[in-house]
Amino acid sequence: MPRKKKEKQIEPAVVYALPVLPVKNTVLFPYMMLPLSVGRPSSVAAVQAALESEQKELLVVAQRDPNIEQPSLDDLFSVGTKAVIKNVGRSDGLLEVLVQGVERVTILEATQTEPYLKVQACTLPLPEEDNGAEFEALRRAVIDLGRRAFELAHPEAQVQLNQMAGQRDNALRLVFFLASVLGLDFAKQQKLLEAKTRLEAVRLLHEFLTHEVQVLELRHKIAAQARSEMTQEQREYMLRQQLKAIQQELGEKSPEQAEVDELRKRLEEADLPEQVRKEAERELRRLERLPPAAPDYQLTRTYVELIAELPWNESTRETIDMKRARQVLDEDHYDLK
Structure with missing residues (x-):
């Protein structure tokens, strides 16, 4: 006779009387540790009340609006986590x-x-672990996504993930661990906490992790490209420095150094005012430090050349003759008004 499929058992709900510790933009998941800094008088009183109890338990629940400093019951989410x-x-x-x-x-x-908020709260029991094909497929996909996310962002946590991956009897613990360590958005974390079934929780996490991995891979790609470009620039700089050192050993000058020396000679020969000379020498020293491929190299060189070419201490004798000016204008620009 075929064995009957075992029906899923739901643990009976239990009601607790708990002091409430409201938190901002934070979700505490079951099994997870969370450090909190408590300063509001009502929150301090709630913690002290919990410490005086035998179990040292309280309810950690998120505020709907983090800007409210003295939240009432209506300002809190209805689902939170009993904590010790x-x-x-x-x-x-x-x-x-x-x-x-x-x-x-x-x-x-x-x-x-x-002096603090205290509530009656009941547990949210869930059926025993769903062993259906969809659940198992999602569980494995979540593990793969988690490994990829940890590889990109938290390689140090992969060992713990591998340990949890082998615990098939508690998929929720895996869900809460991944959501907590990967730092999902607050709204997504709260949605996970409120999931009505284990299957819904795994579905949600699969959706969230798929997006998270896409973002992490894109960031990783951008960072790799930036490192590659930086490495190329560093390689070119080192080669230029090595070439410069070889040329110095051989008593040769690089084309860039020869150009700088020529500009320096032209500045020395030019009859420059003192302030202009100081500015020109400063720009020339800057030109020596710039690689030829730098965007500012040509601009700085042109600027120094212009300083060297301008007739700083030469002037022409001014002649103011209105009749002559009219004659020139009439000859070159007749009928100009």
Whole structure:
């Protein structure tokens, strides 16, 4: 007789009374560690209340609007994460709190608002792991995308990813790990946290990671091109320096150095005012440092040549003769008005 397919079990929901720690633009996932700096009086009171409890638990939930300094229940997302406080310290008047996510919860109602917000929240149980073909295909695709993303951005985290990839019994932990380490957008992280099924969570992560990998690969390509161009420029510079050193050893001058020496000689022979001479020498020294292929090389050379050619201390005798001026204009520009 064929064995009946085992029905998926859903754990019963559990209700907790938890102090609330609102956070801005941050999502804490179950299983993940998150350091937080706590300074708002109500948040400090919530942390202290959690520390005084036996379990040291509180609800970490994101604000809808990060600009609100004193959020009420309506200013918070309805789904957050029950967390346990692992460590607390003080720094510059702030509480430095390390929390670890335990499980997803949804807020039912507020039971206290002062000196901190306290709520009734129940767990969001999910069916047992879906072993269907779509789920398994998405799980494997997510692992491949995660490996590629880590290769491009977080190579140090690949070992941990490989360890989680072998744990088929908890795909959500893999989802939350990837979303947390890769730093997905806040809105995407919150959407993942609120996923109603494991299959939905894996689908969402697959969508998000596909986009993330495309962005990372494009950034990697741009950076590689920039490095290649820089390497080419550095190679050309080193070759020019080596050529210059060889020419010096042989007592020869490079064409560029010969050109600079000629310009220097012309400046010395020109009867330049003192301020003009200082400016010309400064530009000439700059020209010596520039590679011939630099955009400013020709411009600077032309500028120095112009300084050398201008008749700085020569003048002509001025003759002001209106009749002669009229005659010249009539001859060359007759009927000009």
